[in-house]
Amino acid sequence: xxxxxxxxxxxxxxxxxxxxxxxSSGRFGSIGLPLETIATVLTVTRSRETSIExxxxxxxxxxxxxxxxxxxxxxxxxxxxxxxxxxxxxLGSGTQLALAISAALRTLHQLPFxxxxxxxxxxxxxxxxxxxxxFDRGGxxxxxxxxxxxxxxxxxxxxxxxxxxxxxxxxxxHHEGIHGEAEIAAFRALPLFxxxxxxxxxxxxxxxxxxxxxxxxxxxFGKAVETIQYEIGRYFAPAQGGLFTSKAVETAVRKLAxxxxxxxxxxxxxxxxxxxxxxxxxxxxxxxxxxxxxxxLSTRIVPARNLGAKxxxxxxxxxxxxxxxxxx
Numbered sequence: 001x002x003x004x005x006x007x008x009x010x011x012x013x014x015x016x017x018x019x020x021x022x023x024s025s026g027r028f029g030s031i032g033l034p035l036e037t038i039a040t041v042l043t044v045t046r047s048r049e050t051s052i053e054x055x056x057x058x059x060x061x062x063x064x065x066x067x068x069x070x071x072x073x074x075x076x077x078x079x080x081x082x083x084x085x086x087x088x089x090x091l092g093s094g095t096q097l098a099l100a101i102s103a104a105l106r107t108l109h110q111l112p113f114x115x116x117x118x119x120x121x122x123x124x125x126x127x128x129x130x131x132x133x134x135f136d137r138g139g140x141x142x143x144x145x146x147x148x149x150x151x152x153x154x155x156x157x158x159x160x161x162x163x164x165x166x167x168x169x170x171x172x173x174h175h176e177g178i179h180g181e182a183e184i185a186a187f188r189a190l191p192l193f194x195x196x197x198x199x200x201x202x203x204x205x206x207x208x209x210x211x212x213x214x215x216x217x218x219x220x221f222g223k224a225v226e227t228i229q230y231e232i233g234r235y236f237a238p239a240q241g242g243l244f245t246s247k248a249v250e251t252a253v254r255k256l257a258x259x260x261x262x263x264x265x266x267x268x269x270x271x272x273x274x275x276x277x278x279x280x281x282x283x284x285x286x287x288x289x290x291x292x293x294x295x296x297l298s299t300r301i302v303p304a305r306n307l308g309a310k311x312x313x314x315x316x317x318x319x320x321x322x323x324x325x326x327x328x
Contacts, residue, residue, distance in 0.1 A: 004045035005107045007100040008310040011038035011091040012134045013167065014268040016228040017127075018202055019145070020193035020235070027145030030153065031205060031228065032130025033161060034138045034305040038169075040084045040096045044104035047078035054081025056097055063101040063122060070121060073109055088176035090268035095124040095131035099309070103135070107311055116152040129153025138305040140213055142205065159213045161304035166283040168261055170253055170273040172246040174296040177269030178239065186239040197231040204228055218278050222262025225276070229265035236269075245270030248294055255290040277301075 011034070018029030042054070052060050060079055068074070079101075085093035102118035105111070119132045129143035132152050139160045143153040178186055208224035211217075233243035244250035244266050253264040253273040260282065261275035277283035283301045292299055 004043055004314045005104045006041065006043040006312040006314070007104050007107075008039050008041045009096040009100045009103075010034040010036070010134055010138070010305045010309070011040075011085040011093070011096065012130050012267075013274055014090065014092070014128060014130055015225060015265065016201060016232040018142075018205065019198040021145075022192055027147065028127045028153065029145045029202075030128040030130050030141075030143050031209070032128065032134065032141050032143075033167075034134040034141075035091070035167065036303040036305045038085060038091065038300075038302060040093065040100050041082040042100055042104070043080045043082065044101070044108055045078045045080075046108065047076045050076045050078070052079045052081070054079075055084045056081060056087075059094075059097060060101060063098055064105075066122065067102060067105055067118065071105065071109070071111060073105060075109075077105075077108075086171070086272075088179045089171065090177045090266065090270045090272045092131040092134075092268075094179075095119065096135075098122045098124050099132065099135050103309065103311060107313060119152055127153075129155060133158075134305075134308065136308045138307045140209075140304075142210075157210065159210060160306050161213065162216055162218075163303065163306070164279050165218060166277045166280050166301050166303060168256055168275045168277060168283050168287060169300045169302060170249050170256075170275075170292065171298045171300070172249050172271040172296060173298065174248075175246045175271040177245055177271055179269065183269065186236075190235065190239060193235055197235065201228050201231050218276065219262060222276055225263035225265055233266065240269060244273065246273070248297055249273040252290070252292045252294070252297055252299075255292060256286055259286045259289040261286050 013033045015031040021027055085091050085096055087093045099115055106113055115135050116132055129152050130141050133141045133155045139158045142157040144156045145153050147154055204224050204227045212220035237243055249271050253275050256275040257264050261277050263276040266273050277286055287299050
C-alpha cells in the first residue's frame with residue numbers, strides 16, 4: 001500500500017473536431033496531441049486532515065470530496081501541487097487536473113483504475129475525449145465522440161508522433177479562452193455545423209493528416225492541420241471574434257509560417273496558438289527570425305508526447321525504508 005503518489009499528466013493540443021452535432025443528436029469527434037514538458041504534477045499523501053498546497057485549491061478540494069464519497073474513501077489527504085497546465089489556455093487543464101486526482105486516489109487506496117468512468121463522473125470529456133485518452137497513451141489521438149451509453153468518447157486511432165518534430169506554442173497572457181457557462185452558451189448560440197465542413201475535415205483527417213504522420217511528411221501534415229483549423233475557426237468565429245481568439249496570437253503564428261513553420265492554428269478555444277517544425281534547431285531559428293516580441297506574448301518549443309501519464313508510488317515500510325515504483 002502506497003504512502004504517497006505523485007501524478008504527472010500532460011497538456012494537450014486540441015487540433016479540431018471531426019463533426020459538431022445538432023442541438024439534440026449526433027456525436028462529436030476530436031483530433032488531439034499530448035505535449036511533453038507542459039503538465040500538471042501533484043502529490044497526494046495520506047494525512048490526518050485534508051490540506052492542499054499550491055494552485056487550483058478550490059477545484060482540487062471539490063474533486064477530492066466528490067471522488068472520496070463516490071469511491072467510499074473516508075480518510076484524509078494532503079495534496080501538494082508542484083505545477084499546473086495554464087488554465088483557460090486551450091491545453092486541457094481542467095480535465096487533466098480531474099484525472100490526476102482520480103488516478104492518485106485510486107492508486108493510493110489500491111482501487112482499480114477507471115479513468116474514463118471518473119472523467120464522466122466529474123463532468124469531463126463531454127465533447128472531446130483527447131484529454132482522457134492522453135492519460136493512457138500519447139501520440140496523435142482521434143476519437144469518434146460519445147456513443148449511446150454516455151461514456152467517454154471512443155478512441156478510434158492513435159499514431160506515434162515523429163520524435164524529432166517540434167511544436168511551437170504561442171501564449172497570450174492577457175487573454176483567456178471561452179470556458180464554463182460562456183462555452184455552453186456559445187455552443188447553444190452557434191448555428192448547425194455545415195455537413196460540407198464535416199465532410200472536408202473527415203476526408204482531410206483520413207486521407208492527409210493520418211498518412212502524412214505515418215510517412216513522416218511534415219509539409220502535408222501542416223497543410224492538413226490548416227485545412228481542419230480553417231473549417232473549425234470559421235465556424236467558431238462569431239463566438240470568438242475571428243479565426244483566432246487572440247489577434248496577437250494570430251499575427252504571431254502567421255509570422256512563424258512566413259519563416260518556415262507549418263500547420264498553424266489555435267488549440268480549442270485558445271488563446272494558445274501553435275505551429276510545427278521539423279526539428280528543435282529549425283524551430284528555434286524560426287522563432288528568432290519571426291521576432292515575436294509583443295508585450296503579453298511568449299513562445300515555447302516542445303515535443304509531442306508518445307506516452308501516457310506518469311505515476312510514481314512511494315512506500316515506506318517501517319523495517320525497510322523508502323521504496324519507489326514507477327508506472328506508465
